[in-house]
Amino acid sequence: MNALYGLYMDAEGAQRAVDSLRSASSELKFRSQQIVVVSGEPHEGYEFTDREATSTPYRWAVLGAVVGGTTGYLLTTLSQKSYPIHTGGMSLTPAWTNGIIVYEMIMLGAILTTLVVLLVGARLPNFKGVISDPEVGKGKILVGVVDPPENAQPELERRLQKAGAWQVKRSVTPQP
Amino acid sequence: MPATAEQIEQDLLRPLFQSSGKYWIAVAIATSLLLAGVAAFGYQLYSGIGVWGLNSPVFWAFDITNFVFWIGISHAGTLISAILRLTNATWRRPVTRCAEAITVFSVLIGAIIPLCHIGRPWLAYWMIPYPSERHIWPNFRSPLAWDFFAISTYLTGSTTFLYLPTIPDFAAVRDVSTGLRKKIYRVLALGWQGTPRQWQRLEVAMHIMAVVIVPVAVSVHTIVSWDFAMTPVPMWHSSIFGPYFVAGAIFSGIAALILAMALLRKFLHLEQYLRPIHFENLGKLLLTMSLLWFYFTFAERLTAWYGNSPPEMAVFWESIRKNFAPLFWTMVVCNFIIPVPILAIKRLRTITGTAIASACVVVGMWLERFLIVVPALEHKFLPYSWGTYRPTWVEDTLMASSFGMMALLYLLFSKFVPMISIWEMKVGLQSHGGVPVVVPAESRPVLEGPQ
Amino acid sequence: MAHKWGMVVDLDRCTGCEACVVACHAENNIPTAGEDQAARGRAKHWIRVERYWEGDFPNPRVRFQPVLCQQCDEAPCEPVCPTYASYHTPEGLNSQVYNRCIGTRFCANACPYNVRFFNFYNPEWDKPLQLQLNPDVSVRSVGIMEKCTFCVQRIKAAEIQAEAEKRELKDGEFTTACAQSCPSKALIFGDLNDSTSEVARLSSSNRGTKLLGELGTKPNVTYLERGTWDNASHG
Numbered sequence: 001m002n003a004l005y006g007l008y009m010d011a012e013g014a015q016r017a018v019d020s021l022r023s024a025s026s027e028l029k030f031r032s033q034q035i036v037v038v039s040g041e042p043h044e045g046y047e048f049t050d051r052e053a054t055s056t057p058y059r060w061a062v063l064g065a066v067v068g069g070t071t072g073y074l075l076t077t078l079s080q081k082s083y084p085i086h087t088g089g090m091s092l093t094p095a096w097t098n099g100i101i102v103y104e105m106i107m108l109g110a111i112l113t114t115l116v117v118l119l120v121g122a123r124l125p126n127f128k129g130v131i132s133d134p135e136v137g138k139g140k141i142l143v144g145v146v147d148p149p150e151n152a153q154p155e156l157e158r159r160l161q162k163a164g165a166w167q168v169k170r171s172v173t174p175q176p
Numbered sequence: 177m178p179a180t181a182e183q184i185e186q187d188l189l190r191p192l193f194q195s196s197g198k199y200w201i202a203v204a205i206a207t208s209l210l211l212a213g214v215a216a217f218g219y220q221l222y223s224g225i226g227v228w229g230l231n232s233p234v235f236w237a238f239d240i241t242n243f244v245f246w247i248g249i250s251h252a253g254t255l256i257s258a259i260l261r262l263t264n265a266t267w268r269r270p271v272t273r274c275a276e277a278i279t280v281f282s283v284l285i286g287a288i289i290p291l292c293h294i295g296r297p298w299l300a301y302w303m304i305p306y307p308s309e310r311h312i313w314p315n316f317r318s319p320l321a322w323d324f325f326a327i328s329t330y331l332t333g334s335t336t337f338l339y340l341p342t343i344p345d346f347a348a349v350r351d352v353s354t355g356l357r358k359k360i361y362r363v364l365a366l367g368w369q370g371t372p373r374q375w376q377r378l379e380v381a382m383h384i385m386a387v388v389i390v391p392v393a394v395s396v397h398t399i400v401s402w403d404f405a406m407t408p409v410p411m412w413h414s415s416i417f418g419p420y421f422v423a424g425a426i427f428s429g430i431a432a433l434i435l436a437m438a439l440l441r442k443f444l445h446l447e448q449y450l451r452p453i454h455f456e457n458l459g460k461l462l463l464t465m466s467l468l469w470f471y472f473t474f475a476e477r478l479t480a481w482y483g484n485s486p487p488e489m490a491v492f493w494e495s496i497r498k499n500f501a502p503l504f505w506t507m508v509v510c511n512f513i514i515p516v517p518i519l520a521i522k523r524l525r526t527i528t529g530t531a532i533a534s535a536c537v538v539v540g541m542w543l544e545r546f547l548i549v550v551p552a553l554e555h556k557f558l559p560y561s562w563g564t565y566r567p568t569w570v571e572d573t574l575m576a577s578s579f580g581m582m583a584l585l586y587l588l589f590s591k592f593v594p595m596i597s598i599w600e601m602k603v604g605l606q607s608h609g610g611v612p613v614v615v616p617a618e619s620r621p622v623l624e625g626p627q
Numbered sequence: 628m629a630h631k632w633g634m635v636v637d638l639d640r641c642t643g644c645e646a647c648v649v650a651c652h653a654e655n656n657i658p659t660a661g662e663d664q665a666a667r668g669r670a671k672h673w674i675r676v677e678r679y680w681e682g683d684f685p686n687p688r689v690r691f692q693p694v695l696c697q698q699c700d701e702a703p704c705e706p707v708c709p710t711y712a713s714y715h716t717p718e719g720l721n722s723q724v725y726n727r728c729i730g731t732r733f734c735a736n737a738c739p740y741n742v743r744f745f746n747f748y749n750p751e752w753d754k755p756l757q758l759q760l761n762p763d764v765s766v767r768s769v770g771i772m773e774k775c776t777f778c779v780q781r782i783k784a785a786e787i788q789a790e791a792e793k794r795e796l797k798d799g800e801f802t803t804a805c806a807q808s809c810p811s812k813a814l815i816f817g818d819l820n821d822s823t824s825e826v827a828r829l830s831s832s833n834r835g836t837k838l839l840g841e842l843g844t845k846p847n848v849t850y851l852e853r854g855t856w857d858n859a860s861h862g
């Protein structure tokens with residue numbers, strides 16, 4: 001894949017670029033999903049970041065906690081009841097002590113679910129062509145279009161420059 | 177304070193590409209300690225636990241002391257990373273990863289110790305609930321079974337907590353590497369780009385983890401304390417053990433963190449990042465925990481003394497006045513009498529001062545664990561069967577090797593992972609109003625060393 | 628009715644001769660620790676005779692107290708074993724299942740009576756003493772906890788015999804090694820659920836106490852206190 005992108009020194013410039021590209025997407029015949037922003041740190045408070053805000057991971061974490069807790073309950077209580085061994089007077093399924101195991105499994109469920117949801121939501125692992133530029137590590141923000149249509153490229157370049165790019169570049173088959 | 181994002185990356189990636197001779201000497205020492213421990217463990221496996229100093233009635237001593245000690249140290253990362261993240265304390269940024277690394281490695285060591293101290297370690301897997309042909313399940317009533325679940329959960333949680341914010345930094349290393357190094361970090365970074373979606377998801381995941389890991393950490397050390405409190409042994413059977421141990425764990429954890437930070441600062445030249453203000457703030461936390469530790473110790477001892485129950489008083493006087501008195505009062509000096517003035521007086525609360533106080537606290541907290549375990553076991557209910565305990569060279573070696581293992585893991589970690597979170601430092605720049613400065617191409621510094 | 632094995636220790640009769648200790652070693656394949664290991668506190672005596680001195684010269688009194696596993700109904704050693712090696716049988720015995728034990732030693736710490744012992748090394752007997760080992764009792768290997776079993780091998784053998792002969796067990800038909808060897812009959816073993824047995828009768832004696840009974844362990848061994856020896860009274 002190839003990409004045409006501009007490097008911006010701050011988030012305001014990046015926001016201008018994103019807005020500009022979005023407004024041009026229909027006329028220049030590319031999808032807004034082809035617009036890519038890459039940065040070396042999160043930039044809170046700007047629309048291009050905040051639009052990705054989501055509360056789904058919280059709900060998944062709660063679900064994971066419930067699943068974990070149920071597993072803990074099944075592990076301790078159901079398995080002991082199904083295959084009772086002689087405990088010599090000790091209660092077969094003491095609630096307090098089984099509760100400790102259930103508690104730990106609740107937490108484990110939440111942790112594992114959060115990890116999985118992150119990987120799925122952030123689309124990781126993803127080794128197929130990702131766009132990167134050494135300048136991103138130095139603090140610049142990369143805003144560009146992936147696989148831009150041939151005829152649209154001069155106009156895209158103009159828009160990126162107008163938004164205040166430090167540099168506009170083209171890259172072909174970038175390596176992750 | 178570093179002025180640019182570029183400088184941050186330079187400084188924090190440098191240790192991955194350059195090492196001094198001192199580093200390799202440190203690695204060699206740590207490795208030899210670890211190998212000595214492996215040899216000692218092999219000897220123990222061959223001959224039996226008899227090569228230790230345990231006897232009847234002191235069936236637990238150095239083994240459990242070290243286990244509780246290392247699990248206690250692990251509370252460093254949780255407190256700093258999770259609670260300071262949740263309270264938005266921005267000064268935490270350079271400190272989080274060192275702390276989280278301490279947590280993961282000390283939980284790992286703490287998890288290995290029980291596997292090595294049981295009489296038949298090759299059967300340790302019987303603690304895992306798996307469908308076994310013996311038609312038997314682990315006994316969930318046992319605090320050791322709770323330990324298994326709690327420590328597994330904590331290890332999983334703290335490893336996740338360490339790994340997630342490191343992904344963007346692995347990507348940063350990937351982007352400046354070539355060859356084999358690039359391939360390895362490419363895998364570790366999971367193809368991280370840095371799109372807004374990924375950043376948002378990462379921040380949400382970190383927030384959830386921070387919320388979840390705190391109760392897990394509290395439960396872990398409470399459950400470890402219940403290894404003692406759930407028995408009728410005099411001076412063990414105390415309901416204060418849960419909170420006492422958690423407070424003590426956070427106390428020793430902060431001390432270990434301060435020591436680690438002081439060493440990192442010196443040897444990795446991170447003076448611009450780990451600044452006096454960090455040591456001051458952590459020093460204040462350490463002071464709070466020292467006072468809290470004193471409160472708990474005093475409350476526990478006072479109620480035992482006032483209650484005047486003969487079995488408990490036998491153990492009590494052993495610690496305060498008799499055989500264990502030197503160790504007990506050393507512990508009080510190390511945990512309270514030395515640290516409090518150093519940490520309370522602003523002029524003394526420097527990097528050196530907090531490091532000295534922390535070293536004392538680490539020693540004092542190890543002594544505290546020892547003094548909880550051994551005097552009580554030596555003096556249970558029937559005086560005819562009271563005993564004494566002395567460690568043997570095998571136990572001393574195993575203990576030293578646990579420190580060696582910690583040092584080795586930490587040293588290796590500092591070589592392969594940036595010890596300070598690069599992206600979080602860059603975020604810190606933003607909030608300080610720092611603007612990335614454009615450095616002309618000719619004067620851009622080049623990373624030395626193998627690329 | 629199911630059996631409930633119990634024991635009575637008459638402290639008035641115990642002379643401190645320790646024949647019970649020797650018999651227990653012989654019956655249950657307990658190795659001697661040796662001088663060096665005993666000095667380090669690792670002597671293994673499933674039953675031991677504790678000796679306490681009372682008073683000073685010229686009239687010191689010595690008290691002997693045989694202490695063995697109390698086979699507690701609410702044993703603190705049972706909930707803490709992660710592998711159910713310390714486990715309560717339907718006949719009221721606290722049994723140690725050797726092949727479940729992984730040697731965490733938690734049970735030994737929880738036992739208030741210090742009657743649980745650990746195999747720090749593999750046991751060894753100088754030749755030809757290994758020929759005297761009791762074939763009914765397993766030899767415990769390194770890393771395993773052990774303790775008094777009320778000679779469960781004898782209990783089982785008697786029960787099997789009685790069942791084969793289709794009859795009930797009689798009181799006094801068999802007994803533990805320690806009770807068998809006591810010259811002054813200070814140790815009495817039997818079925819507490821059998822109201823005609825000696826042990827049931829003596830357990831309800833008004834001299835009866837439980838060792839560390841205040842801990843709530845509900846031991847099945849009853850200690851009969853010494854009478855007072857006083858030259859001024861009837862004597």
